[in-house]
Structure formats: structure tokens, C-alpha cells
Amino acid sequence: MAAVVAPDGLVRSSIYEVLRQRFVTGRMAPGSTLSTRSVALELGTSQMPVREALGRLAAEGAVEIRSKRRIVVPRMTVQRFEDLLRCRELLEPEAAVAALDYIDAACLARLELIDEAIGIALANNDVDRYMQENYNFHFTIYRSSPCSTMSQLIETLWLQFGPYMRVVYDSMHTVLLVDQHQLAVSALRAKDAEKLRGAIRADIRDGMGLIGVNSFGTGS
Amino acid sequence: MAAVVAPDGLVRSSIYEVLRQRFVTGRMAPGSTLSTRSVALELGTSQMPVREALGRLAAEGAVEIRSKRRIVVPRMTVQRFEDLLRCRELLEPEAAVAALDYIDAACLARLELIDEAIGIALANNDVDRYMQENYNFHFTIYRSSPCSTMSQLIETLWLQFGPYMRVVYDSMHTVLLVDQHQLAVSALRAKDAEKLRGAIRADIRDGMGLIGVNSFGTGS
DNA sequence: GTCAAGAATCTGAGATCTCAGATAGAACGA
DNA sequence: TCGTTCTATCTGAGATCTCAGATTCTTGAC
Structure with missing residues (x-):
């Protein structure tokens, strides 16, 4: 480089x-x-x-x-995975809701563009692109709110499970991944806080839920 | 030194x-x-x-x-304060609940010792000691759970509002601070998750709630 | 007395040097 | 052929050097 x-x-x-x-x-x-x-x-x-x-x-x-x-780069453990998952579930839905009042039409358009790219990446089994755009999708939302501290905390979480998610995605075909982002976009458009919470929660659970306990390495 | x-x-x-x-x-x-x-x-x-x-x-x-x-050392702003407060309210009650199953008799005894020290510090208007022991109290609980990531995130939050809380405490007499920790201890002893959530939330609101918006600096 | 220009100092940031510990590979003996 | 030991190399960490930009203090002119 x-x-x-x-x-x-x-x-x-x-x-x-x-x-x-x-x-x-x-x-x-x-x-x-x-x-x-x-x-x-x-x-x-x-x-x-x-x-x-x-x-x-x-x-x-x-x-x-x-x-x-x-x-x-640390290996994942069951303990740590549950810890991270819990933190994500606590913070991300609230971060999205906090951004609700700050998402304008331009931002919605950008989100739909990203979601399109995600769809293509999934179809092409392009894990690299999928993870990049998935990141973009979430943080385009979170960073729209003025709660920069909260976004910062969430960023820390992604930093930790990123390497691990890649291993999981690589071991399966990406078509198995359901694109939950449409729900989030429509909730944002409708300014429906409760629906948005649900959508983000579903997305987190969907992405991380397909991981069996036996997916973990030795943790050495 | x-x-x-x-x-x-x-x-x-x-x-x-x-x-x-x-x-x-x-x-x-x-x-x-x-x-x-x-x-x-x-x-x-x-x-x-x-x-x-x-x-x-x-x-x-x-x-x-x-x-x-x-x-x-950054000055506090209304925006940042609300951001931090929201994060604390999301994470700390859950961190305490996560620790619930790991608090043994010895730990409870330690917490009561700390709470005693807090009482003395408050009576003596010893802000230094109060802040130190208040920190010890909270993190003795949080760090009892295996959720080290969550404790880490909370630590980040305390790091940010610590300098500012000191300014607030210095501008008032510490006897005005109510010691909410007894509630938390009894909730821990009773293994009552909902009561514990309430106690931690009350403690956070109590400590940070007495801050008027006009307490903030110019933010320059 | 006030204000502006210039010099001296301070400070964060990158590069380089050095050291000690850890690892891995080679060599020697059994 | 296998196992042990010794050495060469690698690597993180602290110290030191240097530089450029920024601040501050001084100085001089008006």
C-alpha cells in the first residue's frame, strides 16, 4: 500500500x-x-x-x-459473545430512536441506496461488500443523531465482533442472510419509534442469532 | 510524585x-x-x-x-450531558442485574463498608473521598459480573462526566446528596432484579438530576 | 497608553535508537 | 531418528531527537 x-x-x-x-x-x-x-x-x-x-x-x-x-486479534468466547450481544441490544435500538428526529429525506434515500448494495452483495455472495455496507447502513442511522457518545460505544462493539462475524459469514452462503433493513427504513419513514426498536432488534438477533454455540473457536 | x-x-x-x-x-x-x-x-x-x-x-x-x-479536558455541554445520562441509564441498571447472580456475602459486606465510607465522606463534606467511594461502590457491583465489555463501556462514561461532576459537587454542600446506595444493597441481598434496576436508576437520576441546565459552562 | 509585529518558548507528532524478553529454527548429542 | 539446547531473529516498549505549528511574551512604533 x-x-x-x-x-x-x-x-x-x-x-x-x-x-x-x-x-x-x-x-x-x-x-x-x-x-x-x-x-x-x-x-x-x-x-x-x-x-x-x-x-x-x-x-x-x-x-x-x-x-x-x-x-x-482475540478469539471469540461464548461469554464474550453474549456480553457483546446484550450491549448491542441495549444500545442500538435506542441509538436508532434517538436519530429518528434527524433523519431527513436525503438520509432515507442514502439508506435505500445502501440497502440496494446490500441486496446485490448478498446475491453475489460478496461477504466483504456485505459487511461494509451493513456497517454503513447502521452507522448512517446512528450517526444522524447528536448522541455521539452512544455511537462511539456502539462502534466499540462492532470493532470487537467484526472479525468474528466474518468467520461465521464465510462458513455459510450469504443467501441465507435475510435482509431486515427494509423494516427499519419504513419505520424511520413512518417515524414509528416502537417499530424501529423492533426492526433493529430483529436485525441484531437475525445476524447474530444464527450462530450456534459450537461456532466458537477454542478461545485459546 | x-x-x-x-x-x-x-x-x-x-x-x-x-x-x-x-x-x-x-x-x-x-x-x-x-x-x-x-x-x-x-x-x-x-x-x-x-x-x-x-x-x-x-x-x-x-x-x-x-x-x-x-x-x-473538555467542558460539558447540555447535549453531551444528556447523551451521557441516557447511556448510563441504559447500561448501568442492566450491568447491575447481570451481576446479581455473582454477588456473594463477602461482596455485600464490602459494599456496605464502602457505603459507610460514603456516609462519612458526605458528613465531612469530603468531595474527593465521596467520589472515590461512589466509584468503588458502582464498579464493585458491575465488575462482579462476567460482562467485562459492559463494565468497560460504563467506565468510559464515568471517565467523561467525572471532571464535570466534581465541579457540581464543589459548588454545593455534600450533605445535600442523598445516599441511595442502601436501596441497591438491599435489592442485591433480596436478589430482586426489578428493585435493583430501580435503585440504580434512582441513584443515577439523583446524582445527575440536581444539575440545572444553567450549571453548564460556556462549552468553549 | 494602546496595539501590532516579531522573537522566544512550548508542545504534539513522527522518526530513530536501544533493550530485553520471547519465539522459532538450527545444530548437536543420545 | 528424536529430543534437547543454544543461538539468531523478531517484537513491543521506553528514551531521545527533531521539526513545525501555535501560543505567549516582549518590544517598538504611533
Whole structure:
């Protein structure tokens, strides 16, 4: 990859953004390791900003600084999965409702465009694209509200289960995934808070619910 | 302060811990600035681990890397306050309920000890001690559950409103604060989930509710 | 006395150096 | 051929150097 060119102070955030995207869209395999040097080499910077970006990701639970001299993408455990699921179910429906008053026609149009892309990705079994657009769909909604702290918390959750969801999706054919987003869009259009809560909840359960307990790795 | 002595890899976390405690207990004034050099000098290390600790605090919203060359403790705004309050009300009651099955007699005893300390701090108008023990009370409960992600999210919230709560408490006499913790303890003892939810919600509303909108700074 | 221009200082950020611990692979002995 | 040990390499972490931008203080002109 080309060197990250950014005028002072932005190198770090650029690197963080690049890595964050990889996590959210599941391009980081659970159990795989990272090194500051290799990422720095790949992105054409020194270790420094990479260290800071990885430090932040570690704080958010996306990576784990394993005892000594090893940065790994943590494997999922039943415990952690349930923990994450519970947090998502608590926060995301409310974040969507909080955004209800701020979704305008332009935003709705954008959401439908994204949903279309999701449909195509599902048909083509394009997991990469699906995860990217699914992320876009949810955060286009959440970030419409002025509750930036809540969006931030939710982002942390996605960062953690992204790598794992990818493993799950890869192990099945994407046509099995039902597109629940239409419900959410119509609830947003109708400004129906309760219906919106239900739609988001259904989407979360649908995406994460198809995971059997035996889907989990050894958790080592 | 004495130099932070720690064998490899722990200097950074030590510094983070020290700073985190200061935020949670409100020893960082909103609007005040920090510099990596001054903190490094104070703690007897180089700038490096301080940078990483501050970077993490910035990611958690506790400090703000203001445009260029300035790290400040952000002032509170009405918007942000409501955002934080909403997140607390969503997460904390559930975190307490999640801990319900894991609170044993020893833990209850510890909670009552903390509550005693809170009573004394309130009587002595000791804001420092009050905030410290109030933090201990809540997180003794939350961290009893295996939902570490949820506790983590809540920690982020406390980090953000800590500095601000201190300002509020300082501007009033602490005897005005009602100690709502007894209710929570008895709900824990009775294993009554609904009562516990109510107690935590009451405690949050009680602590944050006495804040008039005019309590907020200019937000500059 | 007031205000503006310039210099000195401060500060965050990136790069580089170094070190210690950990891992993996090679080599040697049984 | 297998197992143990030793070494070479890798990696995270702290320290130090440097730079550019920003702030602040001084100074000088009006």
C-alpha cells in the first residue's frame, strides 16, 4: 500500500481508520497476530503512529496485547459473545430512536441506496461488500443523531465482533442472510419509534442469532 | 510524585491508571490543559508512555486533542450531558442485574463498608473521598459480573462526566446528596432484579438530576 | 497608553535508537 | 531418528531527537 500522506497529526488517525475498517468489515482473522513493524512497513510510516493506533484498538478490545511481545486479534468466547450481544441490544435500538428526529429525506434515500448494495452483495455472495455496507447502513442511522457518545460505544462493539462475524459469514452462503433493513427504513419513514426498536432488534438477533454455540473457536 | 517503577510494559498502564483515577474522581478540571511533557516530568518517565495513555483517554472522550498543539479536558455541554445520562441509564441498571447472580456475602459486606465510607465522606463534606467511594461502590457491583465489555463501556462514561461532576459537587454542600446506595444493597441481598434496576436508576437520576441546565459552562 | 509585529518558548507528532524478553529454527548429542 | 539446547531473529516498549505549528511574551512604533 502507498504511504499514508497526511499533514502532521493525521498519520495516526489515518492508520487507525484503516485498521478500524479492517476490523469492522472482518478483514482481520481472529487469532491472527499483528506487529507494529509490519503494519508500519505496509502503510509506509514509522512504528510510532502504528503503536498508538494499536494501543487505541487494544483499549477498545479489538486487539489484545497478549502477555508479552504479541498483539493478537482475540478469539471469540461464548461469554464474550453474549456480553457483546446484550450491549448491542441495549444500545442500538435506542441509538436508532434517538436519530429518528434527524433523519431527513436525503438520509432515507442514502439508506435505500445502501440497502440496494446490500441486496446485490448478498446475491453475489460478496461477504466483504456485505459487511461494509451493513456497517454503513447502521452507522448512517446512528450517526444522524447528536448522541455521539452512544455511537462511539456502539462502534466499540462492532470493532470487537467484526472479525468474528466474518468467520461465521464465510462458513455459510450469504443467501441465507435475510435482509431486515427494509423494516427499519419504513419505520424511520413512518417515524414509528416502537417499530424501529423492533426492526433493529430483529436485525441484531437475525445476524447474530444464527450462530450456534459450537461456532466458537477454542478461545485459546 | 515518585518515578513510576514498573518492569517493562507496565509503565504505560500505570500512567493510564493514575490519570484515569484522576478523571473518575474529578481531579481534572474541565477546560484545563495537559501536556505530555509536564505529566511525564511529574511521573518521572519519558513522554512516550504518557502520549499513549493520553491517546487512549482521548479515544475514550476523557480528553480532547484540540485542533493543534493542545490537549484539554473538555467542558460539558447540555447535549453531551444528556447523551451521557441516557447511556448510563441504559447500561448501568442492566450491568447491575447481570451481576446479581455473582454477588456473594463477602461482596455485600464490602459494599456496605464502602457505603459507610460514603456516609462519612458526605458528613465531612469530603468531595474527593465521596467520589472515590461512589466509584468503588458502582464498579464493585458491575465488575462482579462476567460482562467485562459492559463494565468497560460504563467506565468510559464515568471517565467523561467525572471532571464535570466534581465541579457540581464543589459548588454545593455534600450533605445535600442523598445516599441511595442502601436501596441497591438491599435489592442485591433480596436478589430482586426489578428493585435493583430501580435503585440504580434512582441513584443515577439523583446524582445527575440536581444539575440545572444553567450549571453548564460556556462549552468553549 | 494602546496595539501590532516579531522573537522566544512550548508542545504534539513522527522518526530513530536501544533493550530485553520471547519465539522459532538450527545444530548437536543420545 | 528424536529430543534437547543454544543461538539468531523478531517484537513491543521506553528514551531521545527533531521539526513545525501555535501560543505567549516582549518590544517598538504611533
